[in-house]
Amino acid sequence: MAIEFTKYHGLGNDFILIDNRASTEPKLTPDQAIAWCDRHFGIGADGVIFALPGQDGTDYTMRIFNSDGSEPEMCGNGIRCMARFLADLETAETGKFQEKYRIQTLAGIITPKFESNGQITVDMGEPRLLASEIPTTLTGEKVIDQPLEVAGKSWNVTCVSMGNPHCITFVDDVAAIELEKIGPLFEHHPVFPQRTNTEFIEVVRSDYLKMRVWERGAGITLACGTGACASLVAGVLNEKCDRRATIELPGGCLDIEWAADGRIYMTGDAEKVFSGSRS
Structure with missing residues (x-):
């Protein structure tokens, strides 16, 4: 039986x-998600997102399978793609769509909202900073600018959870990082019992950061929304950036703000690529 799908991307981070x-x-x-995500024998994507019925008063529920078949708690670019997908579905069915959604995820309730210019702002909630919440076995209640030995080199890392784990390190030149070699070593480092996403950050200005990412379960991607949020938090904690900044990723830019209410707000686009069906 054929299953209908639509492919979307957020800054090149693409999803079915x-x-x-x-x-x-x-x-x-x-296993089917792995086959669908294969870029040579399948449709090709960083993950598959399912728009399920809402739970406990929410509008919808989001679940994701990564390209390796694992299931992450949340995805920042993915939830913007889901919001666009839901708006397209509702428009086709009723001629209109909600401007704001409450979506249940494994990381809690996330709220994307459409702006007047077509961009989508997502209330990503409050960052979690306790080592036990990441989780990581690195010492201390919080992990801020701590040394971590990876591939025979000491890296100073800061750990942040946006409902999923992130390890952030600041470097002089993100382009010089051999991401395909070093990324898996961070992801599978024994101090991260649930593995981790890893962000390498170059501070251009206090309001502008460059980022490259190795995503847990997906590898090198062109963008990571939760990673951009976690990186801004790490930048603020290390006094390297403002509480609002542009994060430049290989696929484009996101506007991230750690607001006075303690919550993180991410603004960016999501675009439809194509629709089809596959058995």
């Missing part, structure tokens, strides 16, 4: 979106 509103269980298994 599936209308799963008729069931609380994803239409694909993790």
Whole structure:
């Protein structure tokens, strides 16, 4: 039986979106998601996102399978893609869509909102800084500018959870990082019992950062929304950037703000690529 899908991307971080509103269980298994995400033999994507019915008063539920079949708690670019997907579905069915959604994720309730210019602002919630919340076994209640030995080199790292784990390190030149070699060593380092996303950050100005990312379960991607949020938090904690800054990723830029209410707000776009069906 063929399953309909639509592909979207947020700054080149691409996802296969599936209308799963008729069931609380994803239409694909993790193994099927791996096959669909294959860029040579499948559709090609960083992950598959399922739009399921809402829970506990939310509008919808989001679940994601990464390209390796693992299931992350949340995805910043992915939830913007899901908001665009839901708006397209609702417009096709009723001629209008909600300007704001409350979406249940494994990281809690996330709220994307459409701006008048078509951009999507997502209330990403408050960052979690306790080592036990990341989780990491690095010493101390919080991990801020701590040394970590990776590949025979000491890196100063800061750990932040945006509902999923992030390890951030500041470097002089992000382009010089051999991400395909060093990324997996960070992801699978024993101090991260649930593995980790890893962001390498170059501070251009206090309001402008460059970022490259190795995503847990997906590898090198062109963008990572939760990673951009975590990186701004790490920059503020290390007194390297303002509480609002542009984060430049290989796929484009995101506007990130750690607001006075303690919550992180991410603003960026999401675009439809194409629709189809696959058995």
